[in-house]
Amino acid sequence: MSSSSHASPLLSLPGAVAAEPPDAGVAAHYGDLFREQRALSRGEGFVDLSHRAVVTVTGGDRLAWLHLLLTQHVAELPPGHATEALILSPKGHVEHALYLVDDGTTTWMHTEPGSTKALLGYLESMRFFYRVEVADRTADFAVVLLPAGSIVPVPAGAVARETAEGREVFLPRAELPAFAEANGPAAGVLAAEALRVEHHRPRLGRETDHRTIPHEVGWLESAVHLDKGCYRGQETVARVHNLGKPPRRLVFLHLDGSEVTIPEHGDPVRLAADGPEGRQLGFVTTSARHHELGPIALALVKRNVPVDAPLLAGTTPAAQETIVEP
Secondary structure, eight states: OOGGGOOOGGGGSTTOEEOOTTSTTSEEESSOHHHHHHHHHTTOSEEEOTTSEEEEEESTTHHHHHHHHSSSOOTTOOTTOOEEEEEEOTTSOEEEEEEEEEOSSEEEEEEOTTOHHHHHHHHHHTOTTOOOEEEEOTTTEEEEEEETTOOOOOOTTOEEEEETTEEEEEEEGGGHHHHHHHHOOEEOHHHHHHHHHHTTOOOTTTTOOTTOOGGGGTHHHHTOOTTSOOOTTHHHHHHHHHHOOOSEEEEEEEEOTTOSSOOOTTOEEEEGGGOTTSOOOEEEEEEEEETTTEEEEEEEEETTSOTTOOEEETTEEEEEEESSOO
């Protein structure tokens, strides 16, 4: 069962507007997008991410086993230490992005909504003789994000991932309404997405397609350990890192604020000098309206696009900032 099957009870809160895929099942916002962003930036409130898939791995071999499968070095992952990792195809394309923490007996991870079946299928196929048990815990646990600077305590007994962006708490799903009442106001996923775009953080299925390799979107820094042993797709990672350059690169866009609409995921990116009929050089991955920066976006473009070239994102003029060096 995928996490999209679990509509959040917080959709009944005043002002809640349901999000669209890939975030269906939780609120896009609760009536005031910029107020929600500002609250998160001050370390106030929380974000309901209960649509995300939750998977656990238990057993004495869990870290050694995961170390063989993931791009990250997790063989000696200390309890409570948050990390992220990828599962790649044999050709090095990104298939899953996992956000992990181990509590000393269990490895907890959350990942994209609807990806559980494929992820569990792969993990189960790789169990062999290892002492591990893999479980889909999405029906039992909800992910909530406490923003950086939050003084809200993690509920007793709950597992949390602490990162620079805040704490992601694996909360028993039944406790979600009480948590919201005690620790609101809630902020919607659009506020969280705007801050994600601001901080240049890629998301599977938004900044990626079926051809994406980790180097293109900045995951080498956060989700790949370049000195660990072999894992599926490792040859591509090493070859591109040592001998070449990725074919595309993630860029941050400042969009023309005079436009009424902002470009959508998948809209073409072109050189502004070539006009709206020019050759497509990439696509918009995520766009957002930011409470301070105005309209912004991430886009994946060909590596050889000049870093100072004005662009068109859909039909919207855009200035680019470098995320991944060409």
